[in-house]
Amino acid sequence: MAIYKGPVNRNGMSKESLVHSLGLILPKGAVLFDAEDTRPYECDGLSAYRVKPWVIALPETIEQIQAIMRVCSAHEVPVIARGAGTGLSGGALPRENCLLLSLAKFKTILEVDPINCTARVEPGVTNQAISDAAKRHGLYYAPDPSSQIACTIGGNVAENSGGVHCLKYGLTVNNVQQITVVMMDGELVTLGGSGYDGPGYDLLALFHGSEGMLGITVEITVNLLPIPEHAKVLLAAFDDIEQAGKAVAAIIAAGIIPAGLEMMDNLAIQAAEDFAKVGYPIQAAAILLCELDGNTEEVVAQIKRVKRIMREHQASNIRISETEQERLLLWQGRKSAFPAVGRLAPDYYCMDGTIPRKQLPAVLKKINELSKKFDLPVANVFHAGDGNLHPLILYDANKPGELKRTEAFGALILEYCVEVGGTITGEHGVGIEKIEQMCVQFGQLELQQFHTIKAAFDPTGLLNPGKAVPTLHRCAELGRMHVHNGQLPHPELERF
Amino acid sequence: MSDQSLALQQQVKNNIEHGQAMQITAGGSKIFYAQEIVGEALSVKDHSGIIDYEPTELVITARCGTRLQDLEATLAEQNQMLAFEPPSYSKHATLGGCIATGLSGPRRPFAGAVRDATLGVRIINAKAEILKFGGKVMKNVAGYDVSRLMVGSMGTLGIILDTSLKVLPRPETEITTCYELTERASISRVNKICAQAYPVSATCFDGSQLFIRLSGTESGVNKALSMLGGETVKDADVFWESIKNQQHSFFESKKRIWRLSLKPATPPLEIIGEQLIEWRGAQRWLASDQNPDIIRDIVSKHGGHATIFKNAEKDDLVFHPISGKLYELHMNLKLAMDPKSLFNPYRMYEGF
Numbered sequence: 001m002a003i004y005k006g007p008v009n010r011n012g013m014s015k016e017s018l019v020h021s022l023g024l025i026l027p028k029g030a031v032l033f034d035a036e037d038t039r040p041y042e043c044d045g046l047s048a049y050r051v052k053p054w055v056i057a058l059p060e061t062i063e064q065i066q067a068i069m070r071v072c073s074a075h076e077v078p079v080i081a082r083g084a085g086t087g088l089s090g091g092a093l094p095r096e097n098c099l100l101l102s103l104a105k106f107k108t109i110l111e112v113d114p115i116n117c118t119a120r121v122e123p124g125v126t127n128q129a130i131s132d133a134a135k136r137h138g139l140y141y142a143p144d145p146s147s148q149i150a151c152t153i154g155g156n157v158a159e160n161s162g163g164v165h166c167l168k169y170g171l172t173v174n175n176v177q178q179i180t181v182v183m184m185d186g187e188l189v190t191l192g193g194s195g196y197d198g199p200g201y202d203l204l205a206l207f208h209g210s211e212g213m214l215g216i217t218v219e220i221t222v223n224l225l226p227i228p229e230h231a232k233v234l235l236a237a238f239d240d241i242e243q244a245g246k247a248v249a250a251i252i253a254a255g256i257i258p259a260g261l262e263m264m265d266n267l268a269i270q271a272a273e274d275f276a277k278v279g280y281p282i283q284a285a286a287i288l289l290c291e292l293d294g295n296t297e298e299v300v301a302q303i304k305r306v307k308r309i310m311r312e313h314q315a316s317n318i319r320i321s322e323t324e325q326e327r328l329l330l331w332q333g334r335k336s337a338f339p340a341v342g343r344l345a346p347d348y349y350c351m352d353g354t355i356p357r358k359q360l361p362a363v364l365k366k367i368n369e370l371s372k373k374f375d376l377p378v379a380n381v382f383h384a385g386d387g388n389l390h391p392l393i394l395y396d397a398n399k400p401g402e403l404k405r406t407e408a409f410g411a412l413i414l415e416y417c418v419e420v421g422g423t424i425t426g427e428h429g430v431g432i433e434k435i436e437q438m439c440v441q442f443g444q445l446e447l448q449q450f451h452t453i454k455a456a457f458d459p460t461g462l463l464n465p466g467k468a469v470p471t472l473h474r475c476a477e478l479g480r481m482h483v484h485n486g487q488l489p490h491p492e493l494e495r496f
Numbered sequence: 497m498s499d500q501s502l503a504l505q506q507q508v509k510n511n512i513e514h515g516q517a518m519q520i521t522a523g524g525s526k527i528f529y530a531q532e533i534v535g536e537a538l539s540v541k542d543h544s545g546i547i548d549y550e551p552t553e554l555v556i557t558a559r560c561g562t563r564l565q566d567l568e569a570t571l572a573e574q575n576q577m578l579a580f581e582p583p584s585y586s587k588h589a590t591l592g593g594c595i596a597t598g599l600s601g602p603r604r605p606f607a608g609a610v611r612d613a614t615l616g617v618r619i620i621n622a623k624a625e626i627l628k629f630g631g632k633v634m635k636n637v638a639g640y641d642v643s644r645l646m647v648g649s650m651g652t653l654g655i656i657l658d659t660s661l662k663v664l665p666r667p668e669t670e671i672t673t674c675y676e677l678t679e680r681a682s683i684s685r686v687n688k689i690c691a692q693a694y695p696v697s698a699t700c701f702d703g704s705q706l707f708i709r710l711s712g713t714e715s716g717v718n719k720a721l722s723m724l725g726g727e728t729v730k731d732a733d734v735f736w737e738s739i740k741n742q743q744h745s746f747f748e749s750k751k752r753i754w755r756l757s758l759k760p761a762t763p764p765l766e767i768i769g770e771q772l773i774e775w776r777g778a779q780r781w782l783a784s785d786q787n788p789d790i791i792r793d794i795v796s797k798h799g800g801h802a803t804i805f806k807n808a809e810k811d812d813l814v815f816h817p818i819s820g821k822l823y824e825l826h827m828n829l830k831l832a833m834d835p836k837s838l839f840n841p842y843r844m845y846e847g848f
Binding site: 114115116117137138139159160162166167170171173174183187188189190191193194195196197198199200201202203205206208209210214226227228229249250252253255256257294295296297298300301302354355356357358383386387388421422423424425426427428429430434438441442443445446449450452453454455456457459468469 | 635
């Protein structure tokens with residue numbers, strides 16, 4: 001994938017004069033521009049792509065951010081916001097002649113309100129730190145992306161991050177009630193409300209997942225939930241992945257909404273077991289991990305029903321956590337699946353499609369076919385509850401052409417997800433990574449509407465340029481809008 | 497029960513060509529909830545019917561003219577429900593109106609609002625183009641979240657053709673308990689309970705009693721009930737229906753009926769009038785003749801906002817005023833979606 005280069009820095013402010021201007025706003029050491037200092041910011045979690053940052057600002061106060069935005073606005077310097085840099089789609093990838101705005105110093109939990117069950121925090125606070133601070137009140141913050149010990153809540157808002165508990169507890173957008181943002185012109189505005197809603201349009205929802213394209217989030221009020229009294233996890237092994245899929249549908253049909261419902265295929269099971277030694281059945285074609293939470297009576301009743309359903313679907317090796325320690329152990333394998341798979345090959349590429357659950361067998365079959373065709377192994381980790389599939393393609397970046405082949409393979413997986421009624425990204429965002437697949441997911445008219453929405457918030461187009469939404473020109477140039485089996489993704493729409 | 501997308505698109509096209517403002521209508525059950533009704537009526541009521549429903553996917557897709565009662569009956573057959581409990585002020589209430597007004601019922605604090613359940617929409621925009629955003633899956637971060645933006649935008653940003661919604665299983669058991677309390681004690685009690693892991697699914701204080709509904713498995717609900725005590729309410733379903741659909745005697749008042757949105761534990765407000773308090777204190781219905789500016793001032797001081805939900809008088813501002821940069825962003829967005837202001841003009845605010 002070639003990194004998109006559009007018109008930037010139209011005014012031509014020199015590096016020296018930007019550094020000078022920022023020096024008037026920020027203390028010494030809070031402006032980085034030497035190659036040595038800027039290197040750690042070359043990439044985010046999509047580390048195959050690196051761009052040397054031009055200038056980096058590390059403000060500490062909202063007023064400083066406002067002043068920085070005014071300078072950049074006046075001189076037409078584009079701004080890219082960055083939290084912990086754990087994003088997987090290159091949303092925080094620097095660009096030449098752009099200011100990289102790090103929110104890393106905004107680490108304060110401003111208030112935990114145990115009565116209203118909210119926490120008001122700065123954007124650089126980690127996801128995990130919120131739950132840690134709320135714990136003494138018996139509360140926690142529900143969305144739990146796997147990077148939660150490192151990723152920041154500001155980044156979670158920008159990407160609308162998920163986690164393994166989304167089916168029952170929702171994504172970031174469902175758990176945030178208010179944000180304060182600095183717009184490109186330096187003005188401050190609060191979106192959402194102090195209760196469950198705000199006046200006017202739901203701009204709060206629009207900002208979630210907007211990937212730093214509309215404004216810079218500088219303060220966030222999240223909702224906290226009471227920690228469930230009890231939680232148990234049930235592990236079930238299947239000889240046939242389709243049976244595992246049917247068991248998932250049967251659990252939902254029985255009216256049970258598990259707190260977490262995860263599936264792993266054989267390669268992922270083997271890797272995880274080898275890594276974490278938790279006692280996963282390594283012969284199984286698939287395992288399901290089903291977590292139930294609530295009060296003890298409720299969990300006991302539901303676990304019985306889930307066990308019966310698993311049995312009815314030919315599950316073997318059913319194991320139920322007896323202690324909290326065992327519950328965490330059973331999750332340990334799943335939570336270390338990515339690094340575990342990472343040990344199987346020099347590199348892996350994590351995909352993030354979402355599909356209607358019933359399409360799982362078809363999608364896995366397709367992935368298998370493609371895996372053979374591209375000669376690249378794939379391990380599959382699936383948030384079975386909400387349909388979010390993470391195929392991990394194993395490759396070796398040092399072998400010439402292998403990254404390119406991997407990306408081509410990944411692109412076909414995502415396009416197939418769209419074809420079966422799903423989406424190219426469930427929780428990792430578009431960034432630069434999936435920008436070409438956006439041309440498959442959306443038609444010209446939708447993309448055009450996205451651009452007009454962007455312009456309503458950022459009329460000069462200086463916020464995170466070239467990410468998340470492709471230009472129509474780019475889609476046309478790439479010749480995307482692929483025809484699958486003679487069918488366009490949206491046959492009702494005109495194509496150019 | 498048919499797809500009228502193309503016919504509606506043609507009507508919108510004609511109206512745009514003639515610069516004709518449109519008043520989007522369906523069941524007409526929420527017509528009272530508006531700043532001003534302007535333009536030629538454009539009925540979307542015949543664009544109705546369920547397009548797709550697969551219970552095990554927990555998603556239903558239906559056209560905007562589908563009546564809420566039909567949608568809910570279809571879900572009930574599979575023992576499922578719209579978890580946000582949309583209010584139906586008449587049997588004509590439609591899905592389109594539900595999305596456009598963005599109103600949620602008693603379960604909202606515990607199961608999410610309409611916007612939380614909204615997964616995808618198909619709309620007609622101000623160029624008479626049919627656009628599709630979001631989809632039928634729960635996790636989807638491709639492109640801006642236009643689907644949720646449409647929720648509560650009162651039809652001012654476009655015509656909602658179809659919507660995909662997340663649905664949930666109906667709880668196995670529901671029991672309501674109640675306590676005699678003062679307003680202050682009720683707000684304090686309800687927030688204490690909600691900060692603990694009880695399976696609460698609705699709360700309401702009617703002026704003298706605090707009602708708490710518990711939902712879940714039979715054993716789980718009974719356990720919680722034994723810990724919470726109170727007096728078990730008979731025919732509780734009827735009570736919650738009357739709150740959700742505003743058939744409760746409180747809503748018969750001829751005074752302005754306000755909807756106040758506040759932090760749940762906000763102490764009792766110094767406002768003259770009667771109140772009915774839902775959502776653990778975060779949604780307070782107020783029947784009052786007090787000066788609207790004074791009411792808004794008090795609510796704003798507590799960080800909340802106030803809407804004149806019903807019985808607004810001429811010259812009243814129905815929706816809580818917004819100003820400064822927030823107003824500018826609203827105007828920009830309205831211009832981006834509907835540059836000639838032809839969709840439900842002035843229904844929310846001056847200018848849109």
